[in-house]
Amino acid sequence: MNKGGVTSGNLSSTSGSSISGSSVSASDESYQRPTVPAWELLEAVPFVLEAVLTACSHGRLSSRDLTTSLRDLVDFLPASLAAIVSYFSAEITRGIWKTVPMNGTEWPSPGASLHSIEAEIKEILASAGVQIHSCYPRGGPPMLPLPMAALVSLTITFKLDRSLEYIHGIIGQALENCAGGSSWPSMPIIGALWTQKVRRWHDFIILSCMRSPFGRDKDAVAQLIRSCFSSFLQSSSNGADITANRGVGALLGDSITNQGLRLPMAPGFIYLRTCRTFHDTYFVSEVILKQVIEWAHKLANGWSFNGPPQLKSGRTPLSCAASMAHQVAMLGGGLLCIAGGPLVVQVLYEETLPTLLLSAREESLKDPGPVSSTLQGYAMANMLFFCGSLLWGADRISPVMKLSFLSRRPRVVGTHMDFIAGVLDGHILLGCDPGTWKAYVSRFVFLVVRFVPSWLRDIKLDTLKKIATGLQSWHEQDLALSLLERGGPQAVSVVVDTLL
Structure with a gap:
C-alpha cells in the first residue's frame, strides 16, 4: 500500500477475482433460468391447474397452499393469469x-357483509318493483364451487397498486363473467369479500351484485320488464310526448348522484345494467310482446270505459290512446333489441309473432272489442317494424349489409311476408281476433311502404300480389297500389294491370 492506494499487482488481482466472481454468478443465474419457452409454460398451465384442484378436492393440498401456488405462478409469469381465468371459467361453467x-x-369468509349486501340488493330491487328471495340462509357458512373459491381467493391477494392495474382490470371482469356463467349464486359472496378489502368500492360492488338474481330467476326478469312498462306509461298518462311527463325520466331515473346510490332506483336503469345476464332471451321476447299487447288492451279500455257512460268527455281521446300504444311498441322494441340482439329479432319475425297470431286468445283478452283489437294489432306491427328498422336500417346496398346478421334481412322479412300472404290467401288459419289481424297487416305494410321501401325489392312477386289482393278486399286500394309500385321492376306489369 502506498500513498496513491493499492499497488498495480493488487489491483489486477482484485479485478481478476471480481471478474471471475461475476462470471460465476452470471453462469449460476443462467443455470437457474428455465430453458423452456414462455408459450410452452402457458400451454402447461391448464394441466397444472387441474392437478392442483384435484389434489385440493381430495385433501392432499390445503387451500392456503393452493392460493399461494397460484399467486407465485402469476408473479413469476404474469401472462399466466389469462390462462388461469380461462381455465377456471370453463370449469365453473361445467359445474x-x-x-x-x-x-x-379453509377459505376466506364474507362474514356479516354477505347478509348486509344481500339486504341492500333486495331493498334496491324492491324499490323498482322486483321481489326476490334470499339465497343464503343464516346459520351456516356460504358455499362456493371449488374453482370459484380458488379464483376469488387468488384475486383478493393482490394489492391496490397502480402497477397492478392491468391485473385488476382482468380479474374484475373475470369474476363477473364467472359468476354469470355459474348456476350457483356466487356474486354476492364475491362482492362481500371485496367489500371487506376495499370499502370505498361499496356502491360499485352493490351495482355489480345486483345483476345476480336475473341470471337464474325468470320471475325476477318478468317482474322487471313489467315494472319498466308501468313506470314509463303511468308517468305518460295524458298520451303526450314521451318526455313531457318524464316518461323516459321515470323509466331511467336519476339513481346515482354525488352522494352515491339513491332509492327508489328506476327499473329502466336496472334493466340496462342487467339485460346482458338474461340467459333465456326467448322468454324475454315473449314477456315483452305480451306486455305490449296487454298495455294496448288497457289503453283501449281506458278510452272505452273511463268515466261515467253518460259523460263522453271523461274518456281518454282515441288519438291519445293510439299515441300511447305507439310509445308502448317503441319501448318494447327497444327493450327487446337491447336484451336479445339480432337473433331474437329474427326469431320474433319468423316464429314468436306468427305463433302468437295463430294461437287462440287468452281468457283475459277474449272479446276485446273493436278498439282493443285494433290497438293490439297496431302496437304489434309498430313493435315488429321498430325492431327490424333499428337492427337492419333502410339501406339495401350499404357495405355494412355484408355483415352476417344484416345480410339475413331479405330472408327474414321475406319469410314473414310469405306468412302474411299465406293467411290472406286462405291457406293458414288464424287464432287471433280478425280486427287485430287486419290492423296488424295494414299497419305493418304501411310502415314498410312508407319508411323502408327498399325491403320490398327482395320480396317475391307472388307474395306481393297476394298481399295487395288482400288489402284491396279490405278497401285499402291506395296502400295495395303503393305496395306494388315499390316492388321493383318485376311488379310494373302488376301495377299496370291493377290500374286498368
Whole structure:
C-alpha cells in the first residue's frame, strides 16, 4: 500500500477475482433460468391447474397452499393469469366440482357483509318493483364451487397498486363473467369479500351484485320488464310526448348522484345494467310482446270505459290512446333489441309473432272489442317494424349489409311476408281476433311502404300480389297500389294491370 492506494499487482488481482466472481454468478443465474419457452409454460398451465384442484378436492393440498401456488405462478409469469381465468371459467361453467365452505378457516369468509349486501340488493330491487328471495340462509357458512373459491381467493391477494392495474382490470371482469356463467349464486359472496378489502368500492360492488338474481330467476326478469312498462306509461298518462311527463325520466331515473346510490332506483336503469345476464332471451321476447299487447288492451279500455257512460268527455281521446300504444311498441322494441340482439329479432319475425297470431286468445283478452283489437294489432306491427328498422336500417346496398346478421334481412322479412300472404290467401288459419289481424297487416305494410321501401325489392312477386289482393278486399286500394309500385321492376306489369 502506498500513498496513491493499492499497488498495480493488487489491483489486477482484485479485478481478476471480481471478474471471475461475476462470471460465476452470471453462469449460476443462467443455470437457474428455465430453458423452456414462455408459450410452452402457458400451454402447461391448464394441466397444472387441474392437478392442483384435484389434489385440493381430495385433501392432499390445503387451500392456503393452493392460493399461494397460484399467486407465485402469476408473479413469476404474469401472462399466466389469462390462462388461469380461462381455465377456471370453463370449469365453473361445467359445474362438476364440489362446493367448499367459505368459513374463514379453509377459505376466506364474507362474514356479516354477505347478509348486509344481500339486504341492500333486495331493498334496491324492491324499490323498482322486483321481489326476490334470499339465497343464503343464516346459520351456516356460504358455499362456493371449488374453482370459484380458488379464483376469488387468488384475486383478493393482490394489492391496490397502480402497477397492478392491468391485473385488476382482468380479474374484475373475470369474476363477473364467472359468476354469470355459474348456476350457483356466487356474486354476492364475491362482492362481500371485496367489500371487506376495499370499502370505498361499496356502491360499485352493490351495482355489480345486483345483476345476480336475473341470471337464474325468470320471475325476477318478468317482474322487471313489467315494472319498466308501468313506470314509463303511468308517468305518460295524458298520451303526450314521451318526455313531457318524464316518461323516459321515470323509466331511467336519476339513481346515482354525488352522494352515491339513491332509492327508489328506476327499473329502466336496472334493466340496462342487467339485460346482458338474461340467459333465456326467448322468454324475454315473449314477456315483452305480451306486455305490449296487454298495455294496448288497457289503453283501449281506458278510452272505452273511463268515466261515467253518460259523460263522453271523461274518456281518454282515441288519438291519445293510439299515441300511447305507439310509445308502448317503441319501448318494447327497444327493450327487446337491447336484451336479445339480432337473433331474437329474427326469431320474433319468423316464429314468436306468427305463433302468437295463430294461437287462440287468452281468457283475459277474449272479446276485446273493436278498439282493443285494433290497438293490439297496431302496437304489434309498430313493435315488429321498430325492431327490424333499428337492427337492419333502410339501406339495401350499404357495405355494412355484408355483415352476417344484416345480410339475413331479405330472408327474414321475406319469410314473414310469405306468412302474411299465406293467411290472406286462405291457406293458414288464424287464432287471433280478425280486427287485430287486419290492423296488424295494414299497419305493418304501411310502415314498410312508407319508411323502408327498399325491403320490398327482395320480396317475391307472388307474395306481393297476394298481399295487395288482400288489402284491396279490405278497401285499402291506395296502400295495395303503393305496395306494388315499390316492388321493383318485376311488379310494373302488376301495377299496370291493377290500374286498368
